[in-house]
Amino acid sequence: MISVTAIETGKARMKTAQRTGRDGRGAFGRKIDIFRDKAWVDPLPIYAFLIEHPEGRFLVDTGDTWRNSVPGYLPRWNPFFTKEVIIKVAPGEEIGPRLNAMGLDPARDIEAVILTHFHHDHTGGLDHFPHNRIIASRESYEVSRGLKGMLMGCLPQRWPIWLKPELVDLNGPAVGPFPASHPITRDGRIFLVPTPGHAPGHVSVVVRGDGVTYFLAGDATYDDVNLRAEKADGVTNNPDLSVRTLRAIKLFAAGEPTVILPAHDPGVPQRLAAGMTF
Ligand SMILES: [Zn+2]
Helix, strand or coil, X not given: CCEEEEEEXXXXXXXXXXXXXXXXXXXXHHHHHHHHCCCECCCEEEEEEEEEECCEEEEECCCCCHHHHCCCCCCCCCHHHHHHEEEECCXXXXXXXXXXXXXXXXXXXXXXXXXXXXXXXXXXXXXXXXXXXXXXXXXXXXXXXXHHHXXXXXXXXXXXXXXXXXXXXXXXXXXXXXXXXXXCCCCCCEEEEECCCCCCCCEEEEXXXXXXXXXXXXXXXXXXXXXXXXXXXXXCXXXXXXXXXXXXXXXXXXXXXXXXXXXXXXXXXXXXHHXXXX
């Protein structure tokens, strides 16, 4: 029995130009568009996903932390953090308390945490997992450290001091349109595929459930509307690569019944409840 549960860990607001970039606009122009944009999207959920599998429970991403809204937590020198995104997480909405409320002890009951990428709204809950395996792609980790990371939506200075992720290279077999993969479970029913674009080294988690496949897309796309329309977001540094990733996800979903689960898509709960495939 394999199951996937969405856990909401607070809300994020972004500009409309971040959710959907303008076609034909380069990476730099897209950032300008975000700063100029006066329109905010409605608050979007920040999801982590719990996968229950015979080999253990796996958590995909960790959401953000309530400390995000404490003055001084976000660096002022990069106005993107403080002016272009608004994160609202109550202490009880962090992933630790959420798991506790489900009767789960992070240390004892979670086999491993998998990070799709290192943007702060995916790593902010890491503090709850000092005793767990943390799995991430090597490329994603390397580009998220230091000043480079801080310029690209990561907060390496806020990572827990103990963080030493198990770094994986995606050099396993091709899966459908994806040129490589990396197995998470011995039975091969949970694996990573490369979905770069939104961030370099970004990975998605594929779960082959019973009769249906779950595609935990992280931020490869913000929602299924942008996925269908093949629209890259406003923060990508490589819009063409983002679009190639979107096409690969669509091709994958055309090959087997797949429930698409992006990390900020308000349609996720309904899609999961109804087993709605793409
Ligand atoms: Zn992101």
